[in-house]
Amino acid sequence: MASSIRVRATANGDITEVQALIQHPMDTGFVKDAKGELIPAHYIQQLKFECNGKDVFVADWGTAVSKDPYVKFSFKGAKKGDDLKVSWTDNKGGSDTITAKIS
């Protein structure tokens, strides 16, 4: 199955811009399904970006983050070809990880 994480990391000069889109329902636990039962909360709690063995960005998310969440940030100290490891864990113990090359 293709990974749930799409990531684009482009380096120009010393600054690498990172964009990530993650396929996840991000259910809040307040929404009812067609049969009227509450859909239990199911959302990514932590998303971590590591590069060259160091955390470059850690996101702690609540239920107010949109479905198929998106985040954009930039950081210094990396160059084209370095590996960027992206991993997330959700409140049901689900998780996924991917390693992308900085282009």
Place this chain on the structure above:
Amino acid sequence: MKRSLACAMVLALLLAFSFALDVAPARAANEADYKTAYSAAEAASKEAASLRHQWTVTVSVLAAAKKAADGGDFDRAVAAAREAEALAKASIFQATTEKEAWKAMEIR
């Protein structure tokens, strides 16, 4: 232009007439009253559907009428059936007038 305004007038009359029906029966409605009101409403609703101009509210009010009748509340059931009939008739009127009226809006 004059002609389409006239059609709207007829639509208004028709609705007023159906609205008046609501208050007619004095004694409590019984199953027979419900049956006649419901069948009239169902016929109008079927015709609206055949013209492919059915309204969602007609369907829901008709269902409400049936539900009320199943619960034995025939007053409410008859009122709902009458309203469903009025809605269905209005949608039939809409279908027939629009057969020509749409041209008024067309970009030429």
Place this chain on the structure above:
Amino acid sequence: MTTLPGPTATRRLILQGAASVALLGLGNLPFGAAPARAAANDKYPEEAFKQKSEADAIKALYGQTAEPSDKVKLDAPEIAENGGVVPISVTTTLDKVTSISFFVAENPSALAASYTIPEGTIPAVANRLKMAKTTNVVAIVEADGKLYSATKEVKVTVGGCGG
């Protein structure tokens, strides 16, 4: 365009700050004097995400109150295209930034997202949040141990003509 928080917003923040301080006295908040959130702290701030009000969430997360600052540039739409996907981003010229967080005041729980900004990461984040209704979006930046905030009201309603 940065909108400086109007006097009412600042007064409200201070008032809420005062209220929560009072609450502190009652020992309601488990860790009143929590240390400012260190950058490397990876623990998921469970408590902060449970707080309903924005002031309590800020208190639970950072243990202090924020003061509005025009160095925090919060970018959010005037009228949200859709309450489920509201693009919100923040940039700041402050330095030694260790954390950035977003709060949606009248959401079921105010804290929406909190980001740890390690050394070497540019203090700017863009994300898409859910908003329950028209309310204030507050961005908080923790720089050199102090908190700075920017607030903007975003209008939210449903679309379409009914059905």
Place this chain on the structure above:
Amino acid sequence: MKARTSILFGSLSAALVALALTSPRVVAADKVDPVADARAFQNFFFQKFPDVKHEDFVNGPYSMNEDMKRQWQEKEEFPPYEFALDAGKEMFATPFKNGKTYADCFPNGGVGIRQNYPYFDEKEGKVVTLELALNRCREANGEAPYSYVKDEMASLTAYMAFTSRGKPMDIKIPDDPRALAAFENGKRYFYTRRGQMNFSCASCHVQSPGERIRAEILAPALGILNAMPIYRSEWSGMGTTTRRFVTCNSQTRAVPLEPQADEYRDVEYFLSYVANGLPISGPGARP
């Protein structure tokens, strides 16, 4: 009950007002002339919105409002339909049980042809839309057809639309009376009022594009299908043309027709033809 009848009178007054509003029109000769219709349709929008670039009309509400356009551009940086697009590409590549693939059903392997759909099938004497052709391809290869309103169909059409991005819409009407009748039937459906709200597609998308309907801005009718299928934040999911027609119907409280009903196929034919020349911008992201 009282609320319902008051809404009824409300819609009646809306009807009266709308009827009075429509400017007087001389009844045109009833010879169907699609070329003239398309020119008049496009000129109406070009004159109504002189500062909107012609190819921008395909961006629907975003061609009408700056604040919305900014939110759209931010979404387009990493659009929410990425997943549907990748799924569609994968589905297009995976062969059916009998070894064939979608590419065998479509000219040019299904790549870069979306701008020619819907087309008039002279054998069948009816309009065939892209969604219908996809399901017929599945059935011809022994596979179960997909729902017209669910994600699988949207992923397929998203991929095919993506391969045609930027190509001008190019719908042909053969010199066949049945094709002209289908075009006219589509036009009639577009302008016919329906539902208790007594709105036609034109009431919103011709009379008041650019205006707000609660949180949303109404899209102009010109090029309104060029971005299909669309990822709608409101549905937080993909939507095919069929799903859009069905939901528009229920919003005006009209009972929707069955998917790929003749009227839906014809109105798609009409709307696509009058948008000839405008670029395909699918898949799109919308509020």
